[in-house]
Amino acid sequence: MQGMDGENCPFEFNFDPATFNVGDTVSYRVPSQFQDFPFVGVLIEVHEDYVILSSNPKDPKESMRATRESRPVVADDQIV
DSSP states (O other): OBOTTSSBOSOOOOOOGGGOOTTOEEEEBOHHHHTTOOEEEEEEEEOSSEEEEESSTTOGGGEEEEEOSSSOBBOGGGOO
């Protein structure tokens, strides 16, 4: 993946929900507010049907529940 300046993206994403593990970096989205705009998050918990992720894994108050799919979806009521 390349960044906007032509350099390589500084993140290495896991897009395979079958292999999600705590600590993986994922690209998540909030389509109800930001359409398909990508955000970067880290998986805090991985469950069968959903994941808990955070854009700031050092602050547990900033965690959000999301769908478990290649690019997890966060609902409006989960945004911190």
